[in-house]
Amino acid sequence: MLVISSENGGIGLPAAMAALRGGGSAVDAVEAGIRCVESNAADHSVGVGGLPNLLGVVEVDASIMEGATLRAGAVAAVRGYEHPISIARQVMERLPYVLLVGEGAELFAAECGFPRARLETDECLAMWREQLQRILSADQYLKLVRREGLIEATDALVEQSKRGHGTTNLIAVDAQGHIAAGVSTSGLGLKYPGRVGDSPLIGAGNYADDRYGAATCTGYGEMAIRAATARSLVLYMKMGMSLVEAGMEAMRDLRHVGVPWPRGMNLIAVDKDGHHWGASSREGNVYLYMTEDMAEPARAPRVHVPLEG
Numbered sequence: 001m002l003v004i005s006s007e008n009g010g011i012g013l014p015a016a017m018a019a020l021r022g023g024g025s026a027v028d029a030v031e032a033g034i035r036c037v038e039s040n041a042a043d044h045s046v047g048v049g050g051l052p053n054l055l056g057v058v059e060v061d062a063s064i065m066e067g068a069t070l071r072a073g074a075v076a077a078v079r080g081y082e083h084p085i086s087i088a089r090q091v092m093e094r095l096p097y098v099l100l101v102g103e104g105a106e107l108f109a110a111e112c113g114f115p116r117a118r119l120e121t122d123e124c125l126a127m128w129r130e131q132l133q134r135i136l137s138a139d140q141y142l143k144l145v146r147r148e149g150l151i152e153a154t155d156a157l158v159e160q161s162k163r164g165h166g167t168t169n170l171i172a173v174d175a176q177g178h179i180a181a182g183v184s185t186s187g188l189g190l191k192y193p194g195r196v197g198d199s200p201l202i203g204a205g206n207y208a209d210d211r212y213g214a215a216t217c218t219g220y221g222e223m224a225i226r227a228a229t230a231r232s233l234v235l236y237m238k239m240g241m242s243l244v245e246a247g248m249e250a251m252r253d254l255r256h257v258g259v260p261w262p263r264g265m266n267l268i269a270v271d272k273d274g275h276h277w278g279a280s281s282r283e284g285n286v287y288l289y290m291t292e293d294m295a296e297p298a299r300a301p302r303v304h305v306p307l308e309g
């Protein structure tokens with residue numbers, strides 16, 4: 001049994017491993033682990049305390065995929081719910097769909113009985129206000145307060161490359177060897193309302209197939225969408241590449257995606273034999289892993305794959 005996550009997902013790996021040790025499935029482990037990160041208000045890239053959009057509202061996205069069946073569920077641009085990963089799982093299990101967005105996803109969450117929650121903490125609202133005031137002119141800021149000039153504000157933020165992004169992801173392999181993968185995020189900080197990144201898009205930020213392995217992304221979501229990064233990595237393994245070769249190829253694909261901001265992508269992946277691997281376009285990044293014989297998660301270096309040039 002194995003669970004791996006992005007560095008900020010380490011807080012959830014013991015819960016994920018406990019789910020597996022208790023006889024839970026890989027899907028159970030992914031949900032249990034990611035819920036811990038979503039509740040962590042100190043993490044400003046996921047769930048409670050996430051960085052708000054341009055108008056000061058936290059909108060969250062998540063997806064989950066079951067490698068045994070290729071079933072998947074996802075939600076995007078959801079407001080007011082702490083655990084989008086659990087809503088995504090319910091989409092997978094209770095609806096004949098993969099993705100619900102916005103108001104419809106919130107209606108579904110209410111129907112499933114999920115409690116409403118306030119995701120905008122005082123700390124994240126203070127960060128939001130400080131960033132807007134620092135980056136935008138006084139006129140641009142006042143327009144935003146009137147819900148005007150959002151395109152102009154987006155342009156200003158692109159030019160100054162000041163926006164943060166972050167996400168959590170987790171891949172689990174259960175006692176039966178089944179694989180599941182999940183991703184959860186509040187998306188790009190200061191995003192245009194309704195902007196959706198790679199995290200809830202199956203094939204872009206998340207993919208799992210028991211026959212070959214799984215991959216999940218964190219980073220600049222538009223890049224992973226345009227290169228179909230998670231599915232590409234798994235497909236490269238299907239075509240005969242090793243986990244490392246497939247991961248390197250999926251990262252190198254991103255060099256061909258032209259973007260207005262500095263490039264950034266991080267992958268974690270497993271193959272069908274339980275090997276794990278991570279890569280990052282930034283030097284010095286790590287991911288975390290835990291097997292059934294470990295008392296706590298350990299860090300593993302991500303291979304550095306520069307995307308510039």
Ligand code: GLY
Nearest residue numbers: 187188197219221
């Ligand atoms: N990778 C998360 C996002 O771009 O929204």
